[in-house]
Amino acid sequence: MSNRFEAFLGLSVELTAFSRFDLLGTGLAERYLATLDKVVGVEITDTLLAAFVALPPAEGEARIKAVRTTILGNELLGDVARALIKLWYSGTWFELPLAWMERFGSRPADTTFVVSPDAYVEGLLWKAIGAHPAGAKAPGFGSWAFPPKIPALPELDSKA
Amino acid sequence: MLFPLESTLKADAKTVAGSGEYDVVIVGSGISGAIIAKQAAEAGKRVLMLEAGTGANITLAGYDDLLTTFYSAVSKDNQSPFPVNANAAMPRSPKLRKLQAGETDSSTYIVQSGPYVSDTTYTRIFGGTTMHWEAKTPRMLRSDFKTRSIFGQGLDWPLSFEEIEDDYRLAEREIGVSANVEDQQYLGQTFPGDYVFPMRGLPLSYLDQQVNKGIEGTSVELCGKTYPLKVRPYPQGRNSIPNPAYDGGKGYRPIGAVDTHQVEEGGRCQGNTNCVPLCPVQARYHSGKTLAKAFAKNAKAGERLVELLAQAVASKVDIDPDNGKVRSLEVKVYKDPASAAHETITVKGKVFVFAAGAIETARLMLASGLRSTSGLVGRNLMDHAYLLNWALMPQICGTMRGTSSTGGIVDLRDGPFRERQAAFAIDIHNDGWGWATGAPTSDLLELVDDRNLHGADLRRGMVDRVSRQLLLAFMLEVMPDESNRITVDPQYTDALGNMRPILSFTVPEYTMKGAAYGRRFARTVFARLGAQDHTHYDPSDFGYVAYEGQGYAIRGGNHLAGTHIMGTTRTNSVVDKNQRSWDHENLYLVGGGSMPTIGTANVTLTLAAMCFRSSRDILKYLH
Known part of the structure; x- marks a missing residue:
């Protein structure tokens, strides 16, 4: 795997709190990196990845604070990072806010779209709540009568 | 279940145009047309079925294409699996907007003439609206057939429950209803001693059980009567576990997915939580299952008894002025959904059956200048009014799992209060607030964009926000009112030049009284559950209705009825109790449109039962 893809994966683990195993298991990681490149351009994507790589090796609250100040609270990168979280969770790229476009220029590919039919099916939000995407990955007859099995948060290794 | 390969040709x-007279010409391939086609074919009659949609979903590959379209759709609304086809357009709720006083909005397929804007939908593809229905199949109650006599509201049917009961059983067999008799005996509903449903009831969801725990044993008082509260299972047209005691011990064989090749899928519900808009495995009934049986008669007879002509839109009815009979039907046949190019053919038959749904059937009649002696074609339009109430339960309930809906609170479907206000049936939605707010996607957007959550906080936040969601959907009775109606106007036409339906509707005060009570009822239930009420109705909502100083967002239920009601004479109704037109003796207008009232029962089971009745009358007429 390239360093660029490694950085993208690490950033995605940081933002979603799903493990590399989970993210690679969707089969969509490469496609999502390509989506970023296509929609906001390679330059902004690289800036985002560089900001992640440069994060201090802190843990816990300090780490969260660093992500907030240097990525999610960054005027250029914040909206892009939030779009990436939503992409992983739903399979849909959501158009960037108007204010972002006005300041940094609109991009022709920046519309709201489902990346692919399987991107919807692999949305992480369903996994987060111990459910399944509506219309796919059915859990079986009668499974709904029992309490949900909500997966525990994994030990994450994004900083490794 | 197999479609004989030749049936899909x-x-x-x-x-079709040159093949002389068919015994029965049916417009529409939904459940009504399918039942009549099957019954006619079994009696050896030659049937032509016209379908406005492309018919591509007759094969499993075509059906699966609908699923892929759904996965790829940004808006997962109840028509999202069905591709846009301007030649057979259908209503789509995300396109609606609120009307100003006196305004008409013709930007959507149904022209909204107001004052209420209805988001009601129906599906114009092979299988009709059974391609998108949720498949709840309650029977109407005895009192629902005579609300005028008992409550002084609405109209009496020309049929009693007793007269339709046998046909209810036929409909339950055809659809393959899953329910337990002991769960359906509330409010005086009775079943003959040995009757069991074809399949056992679907188990209540964990969410249903949590709600039941909070309310069971409590009650409410209304108009001096006490109503106990309990979550009861709904009967469903979704495959469950066959009941070996069915049919005097013969049992029941469920029908799964249909295709031209052998396919092992859909024999039992897998819990896809997606009945609406599309069951991915066809465990939910759709009329293709009935049509597969009708087409199977072809092979047996060695000739084509049932022919399906897709991409064929009935556009005009030709009446013989001497005897009032339908002489022929003008049909526009298009080659490609992307182009309006078409040829116009004339179809002849001994009997014509219009089974295109309450709105399209009325539209076809009115576009042909056929208002009937009573002038009631298009009038008395009904659809259940839905009032949504949503809250967060105190505990994790595992929302977003199950089949779309399994249980509800149904004890206020009947009572003396119906003299003054609408009855209702409540269903609990296993997909949480989806219908009301667009959950869980809307929750994701809020948590990420507004609450600034990421990482572990976001994961925990999603569980906290989504897994506790409870939506109580109140399905409110709507009584017939002649001014609620479908009309046509040559200034509003579709791609093929057919006149589009114009909808004028006011939610009746009787219903709004029920809605106002329903809102209070929901607050009482939420209080007993310790649930946080998150319900709010936006005044800019297209379905916003003000009543006695409060506002409510009313949603359509897609339970369309009433545009050609049945009655006792040609002056008080459009069709007789066999759904035969009073004015045209070889014309049957079938489906929800024939229903004079709808009570608090989703309409499909009842209209399916009525089509068994009409089938017998049609065969009698042909002999």
Whole structure:
């Protein structure tokens, strides 16, 4: 795997709190990196990845604070990072806010779209709540009568 | 279940036009048309079925294409699996907007003439609206057939429950209803001693059980009567576990997915939580299952008894002025959904059956200038009014799992209060607030964009926000009112030049009284559950209705009825109790449109039962 893809994966683990195993298991990681490149351009994507790589090796609250100040609270990168979280969770790229476009220029590919039919099916939000995407990955007859099995948060290794 | 391969060969328009007289010509391939086609074919009659949609979903590959379209759709609304086809357009709720006083909005397929804007939908593809229905199949109550006599509201049916009961059983067999008799005996509903449903009831969801725990043993008082509260299972047209005691011990064989090749899928519900808009495995009934049986008669007879002509839109009815009979039907056959190019053919038959749904059937009649002696074609339009109430339960309930809906609170479907206000049936939605707010996607957007959550906080936040969601959907009775109606106007036409339906509707005060009570009822239930009420109705909502100083967002239920009601004479109704037109003796207008009232029962089971009745009358007429 390239360093660029490694950085993208690490950033995605940081933002979603799903493990590399989970993210690679969707089969969509490469496609999502390509989506970023296509929609906001390679330059902004690289800036985002560089900001992640440069994060201090802190843990816990300090780490969260660093992500907030240097990525999610960054005027250029914040909206892009939030779009990436939503992409992983739903399979849909959501158009960037108007204010972002006005300041940094609109991009022709920046519309709201489902990346692919399987991107919807692999949305992480369903996994987060111990459910399944509506219309796919059915859990079986009668499974709904029992309490949900909500997966525990994994030990994450994004900083490794 | 197998479709005989030859049945999927598209009938050729020229052959159809030149093939002389059919015994029965049916417009629409939904459940009504399918039942009549099957019954006629079993009696050896020659049937032509016209379908406005492309018919591509007759094969499993075509059906699966609908699923892929759904996965790829940004808006997962109840028509999202069905591709846009301007030649057979259908209503789509995300396109609606609120009307100003006196305004008409013709930007959507149904022209909204107001004052209420209805988001009601129906599906114009092979299988009709059974391609998108949720498949709840309650029977109407005895009192629902005579609300005028008992409550002084609405109209009496020309049929009693007793007269339709046998046909309810036929409909339950055809659809393959899953329910337990002991769960359905509330409010005086009775079943003959040995009757069991074809399949056992679907188990209540964990969410249903949590709600039941909070309310069971409590009650409410209304108009001096006490109503106990309990979550009861709904009967469903979704495959469950066959009941070996069915049919005097013969049992029941469920029908799964249909295709031209052998396919092992859909024999039992897998819990896809997606009945609406599309069951991915066809465990939910759709009329293709009935049509597969009708087409199977072809092979047996060695000739084509049932022909399907798709991409064929009935556009005009030709009446013989001497005897009032339908002489022929003008049909526009298009080659490609992307183009309005079409040829117009004339179809002849001994009997004509219009089974295109309450709105399209009325539209076809009115576009042909046929208002009937009573003038009631298009009038008395009904659809259940839905009032949504949503809250967060105190505990994790595992929302977003199950089949779309399994249980509800149904004890206020009947009572003396119906003299003054609408009855209702509540269903609990296993997909949480989806219908009301667009959950869980809307929750994701809020948590990420507004609450600034990421990482572990976001994961925990999603569980906290989504897994506790409870939506109580109140399905409110709507009584017939002649001014609620479908009309047509030559200034509003579709791609093929057919006149589009114009909808004028006011939610009746009787219903709004029920809605106002329903809102209070929901607050009482939420209080007993310790649930946080998150319900709010936006005044800019297209379905916003003000009543006695409060506002409510009313949603359509897609339970369309009433545009050609049945009655006792040609002056008080459009069709007789066999759904035969009073004015045209070889014309049957079938489906929800024939229903004079709808009570608090989703309409499909009842209209399916009525089509068994009409089938017998049609065969009698042909002999």
